[in-house]
Amino acid sequence: MNPPAEPETPYAFAVPTDVRVPATRLEAEIARTTGSVAVSSTALHTPGAEASGRRFVTLAPGQSLSWPTPVAADGVVVRYSYPDSADGSGVDGLLELEVDGRAVANLPVSSRYSWAYGTPAWGSTDVWSAGPSAGSPRHFWDEVSLRLASPITPGTMLAILNPATSAHPVLIDFVELEPVPAPLVAPPGSLSFADFSPAADGATDDTQKLAQALGEAVKQKRVLFVPPGRYFIGSVEMREGTLQGAGMWHTHFTGPRAQIRFTGGRVTVADFALFGETTKRNDQSDEGNAFAGRPADESRVERIWVEHVKCAFWVANAGEPRGPNRLRITGCRFRNLMADAVNFCNGTTDSMVDNTEVRNSGDDSLAAWSPAKGGPAGARNTFAHNSIQSPWVASGIALYGGGPFRVIGNRVTDTVTTGSGIYVSANFGAHPFRGLVDIADNVLVRCGAHESDWGGPTGAFRLLAADQDMTNAEFLFRHNTVSAPLESAVSIQGPHRIGGVRFDDLRIDDALVGIDVRPGAHGAASFVHSNADQCAAPFRNSEPHLFRLSSTR
Numbered sequence: 148m149n150p151p152a153e154p155e156t157p158y159a160f161a162v163p164t165d166v167r168v169p170a171t172r173l174e175a176e177i178a179r180t181t182g183s184v185a186v187s188s189t190a191l192h193t194p195g196a197e198a199s200g201r202r203f204v205t206l207a208p209g210q211s212l213s214w215p216t217p218v219a220a221d222g223v224v225v226r227y228s229y230p231d232s233a234d235g236s237g238v239d240g241l242l243e244l245e246v247d248g249r250a251v252a253n254l255p256v257s258s259r260y261s262w263a264y265g266t267p268a269w270g271s272t273d274v275w276s277a278g279p280s281a282g283s284p285r286h287f288w289d290e291v292s293l294r295l296a297s298p299i300t301p302g303t304m305l306a307i308l309n310p311a312t313s314a315h316p317v318l319i320d321f322v323e324l325e326p327v328p329a330p331l332v333a334p335p336g337s338l339s340f341a342d343f344s345p346a347a348d349g350a351t352d353d354t355q356k357l358a359q360a361l362g363e364a365v366k367q368k369r370v371l372f373v374p375p376g377r378y379f380i381g382s383v384e385m386r387e388g389t390l391q392g393a394g395m396w397h398t399h400f401t402g403p404r405a406q407i408r409f410t411g412g413r414v415t416v417a418d419f420a421l422f423g424e425t426t427k428r429n430d431q432s433d434e435g436n437a438f439a440g441r442p443a444d445e446s447r448v449e450r451i452w453v454e455h456v457k458c459a460f461w462v463a464n465a466g467e468p469r470g471p472n473r474l475r476i477t478g479c480r481f482r483n484l485m486a487d488a489v490n491f492c493n494g495t496t497d498s499m500v501d502n503t504e505v506r507n508s509g510d511d512s513l514a515a516w517s518p519a520k521g522g523p524a525g526a527r528n529t530f531a532h533n534s535i536q537s538p539w540v541a542s543g544i545a546l547y548g549g550g551p552f553r554v555i556g557n558r559v560t561d562t563v564t565t566g567s568g569i570y571v572s573a574n575f576g577a578h579p580f581r582g583l584v585d586i587a588d589n590v591l592v593r594c595g596a597h598e599s600d601w602g603g604p605t606g607a608f609r610l611l612a613a614d615q616d617m618t619n620a621e622f623l624f625r626h627n628t629v630s631a632p633l634e635s636a637v638s639i640q641g642p643h644r645i646g647g648v649r650f651d652d653l654r655i656d657d658a659l660v661g662i663d664v665r666p667g668a669h670g671a672a673s674f675v676h677s678n679a680d681q682c683a684a685p686f687r688n689s690e691p692h693l694f695r696l697s698s699t700r
Contacts (some may be wrong), residue, residue: 158497159498159499159527160499162531163477163502164404165502166532167504172322173216173321175202175212175320178213180210182207182212182309187200189563191285192283194584197286197539201561203319204318206307206309210308214301215302219327220461222292222326223244224292225422226320226321227291229257230259232674235412237262240256242254244305248304249276249304251296258289261286264565265278270431271430271431274430288320290506294396301397304328305324323355327396331394337370338364338367339374340373340378341374343356347374349401358384370388370389371390373390375397376399380405381406386410386411389414391416394419395451395452398418399420402424406423406434406439409439411440411441413443420454422453423454428486429457435485437451437456443466445474446471447475451480454482455483457509458489459484461489461490467598469493469496469523472495472496473497475498475499475501476489477499480504481506485537487512488512489513489514490513492515492521492522493522494523497526501529502533503534505537505543505667507537515547517578518576518577519577520576529553530555531557542609543557543559543567543570545571546572548578548580549577552582552585554584557569557590558589558590558591558592562595562596562633564598566599567606569591571610573614573616573643574611579616583623584622586623589627590630595634596633602665604633604635606634606638606660608629610637611639617643618645618670620647621649624648624651624653625667631656635658635660635661636661636679637653639663639672640667641670641693644669650673650674652677653674655677660683660687661684662685663687668690674699
């Protein structure tokens, strides 16, 4: 029986109708190559499990791969895996980029920001071992980006070579191509960071100058505009106002401690990149996060590119009384992380992540967690039209208590271990779920896991009543598509009771198991207009006296 309806409170943001067009991807396995094309694999602790589509190409020294380019582009991103050193300190190398047989650039590659080993020590100051002797490797992949001096045109042959002089093989997953927009001009009336004479060379410390410029911009009530350049910074406090770059391909903040720390005022940060140098996960500090602290309500994070940090933004830490309201994160790309990309935590409410790409996160890519010992429960948060790829641990999108929620129009591909494409869980000491949890129009491709920390496989969609009953909310899954899940399209786990669950128009393609009710689950769920009956095992429920499934066409 569904819980009584609560009075409906409008969401702060409408679900956007404009959907960001992704870069054009060229998968390595479809290229012309003198290398070796790997067979598809989902085996944990192998590069294939974390690769796009579970396949890649190995280039020994002297080998190459090439594609005819389908689009005009001058922005190139290469996803690769480079072998680690025997002591785990990392190895550096180069790849060569050719256009129509002409060398145009060297691409620096490294194993320094990938490779984690051993059993994770969650909650510690160093969750993963950096030593290969700990075994059980994961986090194999990294990326390098380059803006070409001249755009390539459709039909041009683009090639990647592992030089014959290289001492190591390299794995290539894919190349992405995109046109780089011209640099943005300074907004009218803005204050330019150039007036503070930063070095902008990516090596000289510009931290104090950026802090001074932000302070002056607040005094003058002007936008601080940061022209194209590479600015080496540490952690910089931002009290309020707007920090505006010239575009994520043009304005770069870099450094091992690069961070923008919000200190309570309303902020907008937009149109720049922040590339850190984080190589370990410290769960007791936000030092390795791109954005930290708590901004005021109605703050915005727009068109930001983040790599090589722990989290892009863990919104509201345990020491803060509550998260912000009406925070919007939009049009961003968060890649190659040691933990979550975004976590709406401790009462973050009426907030949204939309049109954002998350790739290679080391925990849930997008999460909303409402710990009962933190702030109040989060409510009316939205994840809409995001592209999530290859989290190397955990799920694409995860909801842990609170609500209502909307999870609308997202695409999640290639989850690896202890996670699902979309995960709804009464776990980690969270507030109870409440209201309508509306999960609609999502596409989950090759999602789920062969194993989980709660035992057994996980589905592309997963519900888990771990700590308490999930009976005070309505869980509505409508018009979703699951393709080629690792185990099942849907898995349901106890040991507590789950109710108010309805799947409406669930489309399943290439799945052995449709609905998997794990042993010990209690409660009920209904499936309406689902094609689960076309799976080899439509419904797997070993204890129907504990969990009731109903299905109608």
